Amino acid sequence: MVGAWLVGTVAETRKETSTGRSILLDVPDWPGNIAGQHVDVRLTAPDGYQATRSYSVASAGDGSRVQLAVDRLPTGEVSPYLVDDLMTGDLLEVRGPLGGWFVWKPEQTAPVQLIAGGSGVVPLVAMLRSHGASGSTAPMQLLYSVRAPHDRFFADELETLGNVTYAYTRAVPAGWPSPPGRLTKDALAAATLPASESPAVFVCGPTGFVEAVATWLVELGHEPGAVKTERFGG
Amino acid sequence: MTEHLDGNVLAGPLSELFRDDMTTAIGRCAHCGDVSVLATALVYDAAPGWCVRCHACGDVLMTLVWAGDRLRIDLRGVTALEVGD
CATH class of the missing domain: 2.40.30.10 (Translation factors)
Structure with missing residues (x-):
C-alpha cells in the first residue's frame, strides 16, 4: 500500500x-x-x-x-x-x-530534454541514472541552471552520465565563455532539443523557474502536454 | 511559503484516501470545465492542509485539511475524477 x-x-x-x-x-x-x-x-x-x-x-x-x-x-x-x-x-x-506522473521509464523511446533549476536536478539525476543503467538508446540531455559551480549536486557523476549543459546564474568557472546570469528564452532555445524533435521535456526547480521555462518552451513550439513540470518550495 | 507548488506534492496525502496514484488521475474543474491530470493543479500551502486550484482558471478544485490524525478532503470544485491506465 x-x-x-x-x-x-x-x-x-x-x-x-x-x-x-x-x-x-x-x-x-x-x-x-x-x-x-x-x-x-x-x-x-x-x-x-x-x-x-x-x-x-x-x-x-x-x-x-x-x-x-x-x-x-x-x-x-x-x-x-x-x-x-x-x-x-x-x-x-x-x-x-x-507520484506516477513526473516519471521517465526505460521503455519510453522519444528523445528526452531534462531541465533543472538548483536542487530540482535530483529527480532528473534519477532519470539519467535509469537511462544509463537500462542501456536506453533514446537521446537524453540535461540543462542544469545553478548558482555556481560549487552548488552543483552530483557534480562528478554528472560528468560521466552524459550530455549536460550548465547555465550559471551567479558565478562561472574560470574561462567560461559567458558571464553569469539568469537563464533567458534564447539561451534555453540554444541549449535544449528543438520542438521539431518532439522531445519529452521534464522541468524541475523552484516555482518561478519552472513557470518561466514552461512558458518559454510552449512559446518555442513544444506541445504543452509534452512538458512535465514539478515545483518545489519552502 | 507563499509560492504555490503543484499536484505532484499531493501523492502522499491523497494516498491516505485513494488506492490509486491520484497525481495521474484526471479531474474536471467545476468552474471552467478544464480537464487535466491532478499533477498540473496549483497547490497552495494552507497549513494544516492545502488549497488546490485549477491551473487554467485558478478556481478552487479541492481543499485538504488535517484535523489531528484525520484528513478531510473537500472536493467542491471537481465534478469528475478518472483513474486507470
Whole structure:
C-alpha cells in the first residue's frame, strides 16, 4: 500500500554543496521506484508535533537502498535537520515511492530534454541514472541552471552520465565563455532539443523557474502536454 | 511559503484516501470545465492542509485539511475524477 509509512536507516550521508547533501537510506520494505518519483519524509518531535515534506529520490530501480538529496532552506522545518543533524544509523520515516506522473521509464523511446533549476536536478539525476543503467538508446540531455559551480549536486557523476549543459546564474568557472546570469528564452532555445524533435521535456526547480521555462518552451513550439513540470518550495 | 507548488506534492496525502496514484488521475474543474491530470493543479500551502486550484482558471478544485490524525478532503470544485491506465 502506497500510504504506509516505512522506517529507513541512514546508511551514509555525503556533502554535495555548501547547503546540501545526499542521504542514502536502507529501507527494508522499499518496493523499488521509477525515476522521478518522490517520498514524503516525516519528522516527529518529542512532544508529538509532526512535520512532513516531499523530497525527490535520486536513485531508481530495484533494491532497498534509496538515495535522497536535500538542499537546506533557511526557514525550513525539515530540511535543516536533514542537512545538518541527521547521522549515519539514525532512523527516518518515509512514505513512498510516490507520484506516477513526473516519471521517465526505460521503455519510453522519444528523445528526452531534462531541465533543472538548483536542487530540482535530483529527480532528473534519477532519470539519467535509469537511462544509463537500462542501456536506453533514446537521446537524453540535461540543462542544469545553478548558482555556481560549487552548488552543483552530483557534480562528478554528472560528468560521466552524459550530455549536460550548465547555465550559471551567479558565478562561472574560470574561462567560461559567458558571464553569469539568469537563464533567458534564447539561451534555453540554444541549449535544449528543438520542438521539431518532439522531445519529452521534464522541468524541475523552484516555482518561478519552472513557470518561466514552461512558458518559454510552449512559446518555442513544444506541445504543452509534452512538458512535465514539478515545483518545489519552502 | 507563499509560492504555490503543484499536484505532484499531493501523492502522499491523497494516498491516505485513494488506492490509486491520484497525481495521474484526471479531474474536471467545476468552474471552467478544464480537464487535466491532478499533477498540473496549483497547490497552495494552507497549513494544516492545502488549497488546490485549477491551473487554467485558478478556481478552487479541492481543499485538504488535517484535523489531528484525520484528513478531510473537500472536493467542491471537481465534478469528475478518472483513474486507470
